Amino acid sequence: MDFHATEGWNRRELIRGTAMLGAGAMLMRPLPTLAADGPMAEIRKAAEAGKEASVQRLREWIALPSIAAENRNMPEGAAYMAELAKDAGFTNVEIVPTDGQPGVFGTIDVGAPRTLGIYFMYDVKQFDPAEWTSPPLEGKLVDKPGFGLSMVGRGAVNQKGPEATFLAALHAIRAVKAKLPVNIVLVCEGEEEIGSPHFRQIATRPNILAALRKCDGIFIPASWQDRNGNVAVNLGSKGVIELELVASGEKWGRGPKGDIHSSLKAMVDSPAWRLVAALNTLVTPDGNTPAIEGWFENVRPLTDREKSLIREAAKHLDEAQQKQMLGVQHWIDDLPYEDALIRLAQEPTVNIEGLVAGYTGPGGKTILPGRAVAKLDLRLVPDQTRAEAEKKLRAHLDKHGFSDVEMNVSGGYDPTETDENSRLIRAELATYKRLGVQANINARLAGSWPGATFTAPPVSIPAGHFGIGHGSGAHAPDEYYLIDSTNPKVAGIVDAAIGYAEFLYTLAAIR
Amino acid sequence: MDFHATEGWNRRELIRGTAMLGAGAMLMRPLPTLAADGPMAEIRKAAEAGKEASVQRLREWIALPSIAAENRNMPEGAAYMAELAKDAGFTNVEIVPTDGQPGVFGTIDVGAPRTLGIYFMYDVKQFDPAEWTSPPLEGKLVDKPGFGLSMVGRGAVNQKGPEATFLAALHAIRAVKAKLPVNIVLVCEGEEEIGSPHFRQIATRPNILAALRKCDGIFIPASWQDRNGNVAVNLGSKGVIELELVASGEKWGRGPKGDIHSSLKAMVDSPAWRLVAALNTLVTPDGNTPAIEGWFENVRPLTDREKSLIREAAKHLDEAQQKQMLGVQHWIDDLPYEDALIRLAQEPTVNIEGLVAGYTGPGGKTILPGRAVAKLDLRLVPDQTRAEAEKKLRAHLDKHGFSDVEMNVSGGYDPTETDENSRLIRAELATYKRLGVQANINARLAGSWPGATFTAPPVSIPAGHFGIGHGSGAHAPDEYYLIDSTNPKVAGIVDAAIGYAEFLYTLAAIR
Incomplete structure (x- = not known):
C-alpha cells in the first residue's frame, strides 16, 4: 500500500512518516473486553482456540513471497490465495487471468440481505534479507516494546497479517457453526505493489462486476492502531501517477548519446541540464505547487464539512510528536x-x-552524461483523473519545448471518495464505537490505493479501510504484525479477528 | 589525467570522446626510421636491447596500484617510485612528505647549461576487475587492431606506460655511457587522481622550488598518437573545480531530515526541488553558459593568434568522425x-x-527524499582562478537565497598557459618535426591538469605535454599502452623512448 500508519516509524525504516494523519490522538481510553456476551462470546472462544492455527497460517503464507516486480511466485501465490479462500469458506473460488498477473475471486453467499466486499492483495514488496534483523520469510516472533509479541516478515502488515486475521474471523464463525450475518465477496490481486496495472480487468469481469455491484461497500483490512489504540476512518484518498521523466541525447537529437568527457560541455549540449530546465517548469519556485498548465481546472476545493473534519481530527493529533517523527521543523x-x-x-x-544521472558514486567523475532521469509521483485530488493528468503533463512539456523529454508512466490510481453517510462508513464508525476504539474521520488520505476501481463506474460502490490491531514497516526491513498485545489499548490477532466479526454483524444490523 | 586522447574511445569505455582535439588529422605521413645515425643510433640499439627489461619494469609497476582515493599502497607506491628513479640515474632522490600522500623528488645534474623538468604521478584511478576482460594488475599483452601488441592494466597509459618509457630512454642513454644533454628534475605526486590537493606543497618545498625554477620548462609524458600518428602540442589548459551541491532538510531547516513518505509533499518542503531551483540559477536556460554572478569578469577572450591556431588545427580534424565517436549530432x-x-x-x-537523490533503483518508490546532490565540474579559463570561482559560486548561491545549499569542493586546478615561443614548446615542435610526426598546436586544452602549479608563481616556468606512442582507456576498463606497433605511423615503446631521447637532445641544441 502506498501509505503508512502513524506508528510506522522506527530507526530501521527508510520511509519515516505517515499519511494516516487521522490516527494519532492521545486519548487514554482502554480497549474493553470485546464481545463478552451473546453470539460473539462463542466466536471469541473459537478465535482463541484457533489462534495457533491462525498464527501458523500467517507464517506459512509469509514463507511464500509473491513479488510482481520480480515475477516471483506469481502463479504459486495466486493458487495459495485461492486455497486460503476455500479453507475460510469461500465458494466458486476462481483464479482470474489478466494481461498481467492473475487475481483471485470468491464469494460466500448465505442468502443474507446485505453483502460486504473485501479487497485482498497476495503480492508483497521486494526485500533485501541483508537489511533484516530477523529473516524476512521465517515469520519469527519478536517483542516490540509498547506493543507486544509480533511476527516479523515481508508482508506481515502489508497485507498478509490483516488479511489472515480477517480469514481467522471467518474460521471462528464457521467453527461455532454460526451463520454469517452478511454475504461476502472477495476480490484479490497480485500486482498491488506495482500499481495495480490490471486490477480493473479483474473488477470489471462480468461475474465479478455483478458480485461487486451487490455490495454495500468494500474494504481493505487495516491494522493501524497507534500506541493509544486510535484508528482513522478514511472517506477517500488522493490519486497518484508514478512516472519517470527522461532527458537523453538519444531522443533530443542534441547532446551525446552516451556519457562523454565533461570538458566537451563547452561544445556539446547537456541532457542533464535539459532535465533540470524541464523540471523547473513543473512547480512554483518554492517547489510546493504544481505549475503544469491547467492542473487545477478540475480540482474540487475541500468542502466546509471536509475542512471541519480535518480540524476536528487535528485536535487528536500531536504536532510536536509528528514533527519529531518526520524530522521536520516547519510545514x-x-x-x-x-x-x-x-x-x-x-x-x-x-x-x-x-x-539519477551520470556518475552517482562517491566523489566525482568528469563526464557529461547522455541521459538524466527524474522519478516523480504526482498526487491527484478529486475531480482530477489519472488520464487527464497524464495528458496535461505531456501537453505542458510539449508546450514548453520539451517534447523530447520522455514521460514513462509506470502506474497510478485515480482519487477516491466515499460518502460519510454510506452504510459502509456508518458501520465502521458504529463498530469502532462498540469496540471502544477512538476513530477519527479522515476526510481524505494523502496516500493512494486502488479504491478508485471500486468507487468509480462501473462498480460505483463505497470503499474504505477497516480494522484494529497493529503492525508497521510496510516496504521496510523488519516489517511486523502484532500477535500478542501487551498494550491494553491495542488489539492482538485474536481481538483484531473479533473486530472483523463485530464489523460483519454491525453492517448487517445497522439501519 | 582529466582529459582523453582522440583515440581514447572504444566500446568498453564509459567515457567516450576527447578533449585532445588538436590531434586528429588525416595526413598519411609515415613514421621515419628514427635516429639511424649519430649518437642516437647507439641509443636506439640500447633501447632495443633493453626493451624486455623496460616492458617487465612497466608490468611490475602496474602490479602495485597506488590509489589515493582508497588510501591503497601509498607509502609503498612512493617508495617504489623512488627506486625506479634511482635505477634510472636520479640522485638525491627523496620521498617528500605532505599533509596528504607523499611525493617523490630527484635530479640528474650533469652540469649541462639547460635543465628540463618532468612531472610524474605514481597513483592510478580506481578500478573494478569485474569490468575488465584482462586482469587489471597483470599487464598481459593483447593485440589492439590498428595499433599492435599492447599491455593491458590499470595505469598502463595514465601514466605508468609513458613514464616507464621516459625511464627507458634514460636507461638507454646510460647504457651507452652517453652524457645526458640536459639536467633533469623529476617531481612526482601520488594524488593526481584525486585532484592533486597537496601537490603545491611538493612543488614549493624550498629545494624543489629552487630546482624547478632552473628548468627551461617541465612536461608530462604523453602517448596520444592517433591512428595517423598525429599529436597535439598544448599551449595551456582549462582549470576545473569539482564539487557537490547538496540540498538537505538537515541544513535547510525545511523539508525532512531523512526520507519520508511522498504523500507528505503536500505539507512538507522538498530538498530535491530546492536543488533543482538552485541549479537552475547557475546556467542560461539552454544549459550552455554559466549564469553565476560575475563569472566572466576575469575571462580573457581568446587572442586572434589563439583563434587562428584553432582554425588551423580544425583543418586536420574530421568533424564527421568526431561526431560519430561522441554520439553527437549537433554542436x-x-x-x-x-x-x-x-x-x-x-x-x-x-x-x-x-x-543523486532519493530512490535511484529500477521503477519508483514513493518517498520525499531528505537530501539531493548534484555533482558538478566547472571548467575555468584564463584569467579565472579556482579560488575566485569558488568564492563567486558561494556568493551567487547566497545571493539567490540558497545559503543552505552546501558546496563541497573536492578538488581542482587553475587554468594554465604556456607561451608558444617558450623554449619548451619550440623544442617540442622541433622534435616532432625531426621525428616526422604531424603536430598540431592546440591553443588550449579543454581538459585540466596540475600544470598551473608550474606556470603560476612562484614556480613560473613553461609546462606542457610531450611524447609519441599510443595508449587508451584512462579511467576505463581495459586501459592499455602500445608496446609493439603494427601501425607504421604510431610509435611502440622503443620508438617512443627514442622520441624522449630526441627531445632531450633537441632541447639542449635549440636556440
Whole structure:
C-alpha cells in the first residue's frame, strides 16, 4: 500500500512518516473486553482456540513471497490465495487471468440481505534479507516494546497479517457453526505493489462486476492502531501517477548519446541540464505547487464539512510528536498545524522521488552524461483523473519545448471518495464505537490505493479501510504484525479477528 | 589525467570522446626510421636491447596500484617510485612528505647549461576487475587492431606506460655511457587522481622550488598518437573545480531530515526541488553558459593568434568522425565545427557530472527524499582562478537565497598557459618535426591538469605535454599502452623512448 500508519516509524525504516494523519490522538481510553456476551462470546472462544492455527497460517503464507516486480511466485501465490479462500469458506473460488498477473475471486453467499466486499492483495514488496534483523520469510516472533509479541516478515502488515486475521474471523464463525450475518465477496490481486496495472480487468469481469455491484461497500483490512489504540476512518484518498521523466541525447537529437568527457560541455549540449530546465517548469519556485498548465481546472476545493473534519481530527493529533517523527521543523509556508493538515488533504503535488544521472558514486567523475532521469509521483485530488493528468503533463512539456523529454508512466490510481453517510462508513464508525476504539474521520488520505476501481463506474460502490490491531514497516526491513498485545489499548490477532466479526454483524444490523 | 586522447574511445569505455582535439588529422605521413645515425643510433640499439627489461619494469609497476582515493599502497607506491628513479640515474632522490600522500623528488645534474623538468604521478584511478576482460594488475599483452601488441592494466597509459618509457630512454642513454644533454628534475605526486590537493606543497618545498625554477620548462609524458600518428602540442589548459551541491532538510531547516513518505509533499518542503531551483540559477536556460554572478569578469577572450591556431588545427580534424565517436549530432547552437572548437577552448562551463537523490533503483518508490546532490565540474579559463570561482559560486548561491545549499569542493586546478615561443614548446615542435610526426598546436586544452602549479608563481616556468606512442582507456576498463606497433605511423615503446631521447637532445641544441 502506498501509505503508512502513524506508528510506522522506527530507526530501521527508510520511509519515516505517515499519511494516516487521522490516527494519532492521545486519548487514554482502554480497549474493553470485546464481545463478552451473546453470539460473539462463542466466536471469541473459537478465535482463541484457533489462534495457533491462525498464527501458523500467517507464517506459512509469509514463507511464500509473491513479488510482481520480480515475477516471483506469481502463479504459486495466486493458487495459495485461492486455497486460503476455500479453507475460510469461500465458494466458486476462481483464479482470474489478466494481461498481467492473475487475481483471485470468491464469494460466500448465505442468502443474507446485505453483502460486504473485501479487497485482498497476495503480492508483497521486494526485500533485501541483508537489511533484516530477523529473516524476512521465517515469520519469527519478536517483542516490540509498547506493543507486544509480533511476527516479523515481508508482508506481515502489508497485507498478509490483516488479511489472515480477517480469514481467522471467518474460521471462528464457521467453527461455532454460526451463520454469517452478511454475504461476502472477495476480490484479490497480485500486482498491488506495482500499481495495480490490471486490477480493473479483474473488477470489471462480468461475474465479478455483478458480485461487486451487490455490495454495500468494500474494504481493505487495516491494522493501524497507534500506541493509544486510535484508528482513522478514511472517506477517500488522493490519486497518484508514478512516472519517470527522461532527458537523453538519444531522443533530443542534441547532446551525446552516451556519457562523454565533461570538458566537451563547452561544445556539446547537456541532457542533464535539459532535465533540470524541464523540471523547473513543473512547480512554483518554492517547489510546493504544481505549475503544469491547467492542473487545477478540475480540482474540487475541500468542502466546509471536509475542512471541519480535518480540524476536528487535528485536535487528536500531536504536532510536536509528528514533527519529531518526520524530522521536520516547519510545514510548508510555516502553516499552523491545522492549515498544514488541510493543505495535506487539499493540494495536488508534484514530488521528486529520485534523481539519477551520470556518475552517482562517491566523489566525482568528469563526464557529461547522455541521459538524466527524474522519478516523480504526482498526487491527484478529486475531480482530477489519472488520464487527464497524464495528458496535461505531456501537453505542458510539449508546450514548453520539451517534447523530447520522455514521460514513462509506470502506474497510478485515480482519487477516491466515499460518502460519510454510506452504510459502509456508518458501520465502521458504529463498530469502532462498540469496540471502544477512538476513530477519527479522515476526510481524505494523502496516500493512494486502488479504491478508485471500486468507487468509480462501473462498480460505483463505497470503499474504505477497516480494522484494529497493529503492525508497521510496510516496504521496510523488519516489517511486523502484532500477535500478542501487551498494550491494553491495542488489539492482538485474536481481538483484531473479533473486530472483523463485530464489523460483519454491525453492517448487517445497522439501519 | 582529466582529459582523453582522440583515440581514447572504444566500446568498453564509459567515457567516450576527447578533449585532445588538436590531434586528429588525416595526413598519411609515415613514421621515419628514427635516429639511424649519430649518437642516437647507439641509443636506439640500447633501447632495443633493453626493451624486455623496460616492458617487465612497466608490468611490475602496474602490479602495485597506488590509489589515493582508497588510501591503497601509498607509502609503498612512493617508495617504489623512488627506486625506479634511482635505477634510472636520479640522485638525491627523496620521498617528500605532505599533509596528504607523499611525493617523490630527484635530479640528474650533469652540469649541462639547460635543465628540463618532468612531472610524474605514481597513483592510478580506481578500478573494478569485474569490468575488465584482462586482469587489471597483470599487464598481459593483447593485440589492439590498428595499433599492435599492447599491455593491458590499470595505469598502463595514465601514466605508468609513458613514464616507464621516459625511464627507458634514460636507461638507454646510460647504457651507452652517453652524457645526458640536459639536467633533469623529476617531481612526482601520488594524488593526481584525486585532484592533486597537496601537490603545491611538493612543488614549493624550498629545494624543489629552487630546482624547478632552473628548468627551461617541465612536461608530462604523453602517448596520444592517433591512428595517423598525429599529436597535439598544448599551449595551456582549462582549470576545473569539482564539487557537490547538496540540498538537505538537515541544513535547510525545511523539508525532512531523512526520507519520508511522498504523500507528505503536500505539507512538507522538498530538498530535491530546492536543488533543482538552485541549479537552475547557475546556467542560461539552454544549459550552455554559466549564469553565476560575475563569472566572466576575469575571462580573457581568446587572442586572434589563439583563434587562428584553432582554425588551423580544425583543418586536420574530421568533424564527421568526431561526431560519430561522441554520439553527437549537433554542436551547441548548431555552430559550424571551427566555431564549436573555438567555443570549446574559449568558454568556461558548468557541467552536471551526476545527479543523486532519493530512490535511484529500477521503477519508483514513493518517498520525499531528505537530501539531493548534484555533482558538478566547472571548467575555468584564463584569467579565472579556482579560488575566485569558488568564492563567486558561494556568493551567487547566497545571493539567490540558497545559503543552505552546501558546496563541497573536492578538488581542482587553475587554468594554465604556456607561451608558444617558450623554449619548451619550440623544442617540442622541433622534435616532432625531426621525428616526422604531424603536430598540431592546440591553443588550449579543454581538459585540466596540475600544470598551473608550474606556470603560476612562484614556480613560473613553461609546462606542457610531450611524447609519441599510443595508449587508451584512462579511467576505463581495459586501459592499455602500445608496446609493439603494427601501425607504421604510431610509435611502440622503443620508438617512443627514442622520441624522449630526441627531445632531450633537441632541447639542449635549440636556440
